[in-house]
Amino acid sequence: MSYTIKEITAQETWAVRHPVLRADRPLATCSMDGDLNADTLHLGLFDSNNLVGVASFMNNQNSQFTGRQYQLRGMGILESHQKKKLGGLLIDAGEEKLKQLKVEVLWCNARIKALNFYLRKGFTISGLPFDIENVGVHYLLSKKLQ
Numbered sequence: 001m002s003y004t005i006k007e008i009t010a011q012e013t014w015a016v017r018h019p020v021l022r023a024d025r026p027l028a029t030c031s032m033d034g035d036l037n038a039d040t041l042h043l044g045l046f047d048s049n050n051l052v053g054v055a056s057f058m059n060n061q062n063s064q065f066t067g068r069q070y071q072l073r074g075m076g077i078l079e080s081h082q083k084k085k086l087g088g089l090l091i092d093a094g095e096e097k098l099k100q101l102k103v104e105v106l107w108c109n110a111r112i113k114a115l116n117f118y119l120r121k122g123f124t125i126s127g128l129p130f131d132i133e134n135v136g137v138h139y140l141l142s143k144k145l146q
Helices: 010-021 086-100 112-120
Strands: 003-007 041-047 050-058 069-077 105-111 124-132 136-144
Touching: 003 086, 010 041, 010 050, 010 069, 041 086, 050 086, 069 086, 086 105, 086 112, 105 112, 112 124, 112 136
Parallel strands: 069 105
Antiparallel strands: 003 041, 041 050, 050 069, 105 136, 124 136
16 A cells, blocks of 8 residues: 655545544534644645545644644544554654754644554653543643654
8 A cells, every 4th residue: 555645724634533533523523723824734644545544733832841832633544544553654744844844842632542652652641631521531742853
């Protein structure tokens, strides 16, 4: 299989965000604050011409961290393509682009079921788990890029 990663629009991410992250909720809940900001980066992972994974990187500060920061949001891989290390390809591609922008810290709020994935990618946990209403329990994670 040949996979490619390219920049996509915020709305294009919905094709993966909805079934992976918001399956039991209206399609409109796939829209996230910051999606349409000019400095937000949306990456799509394609299997041939089929979009199978997405990740969004947003210029967003968290007071827990210092330096130039971006937040990873709305990341998902379609179930048919999970467990193939494809999420790692999206993270790696995003990190390379963020390093070019001199971003120092990448952070995210990770669901419990994705926690080990992020830990394997070099993220560390900050603080205790917390609940995001209508979504579930998450951990605050971060990774130094510079």
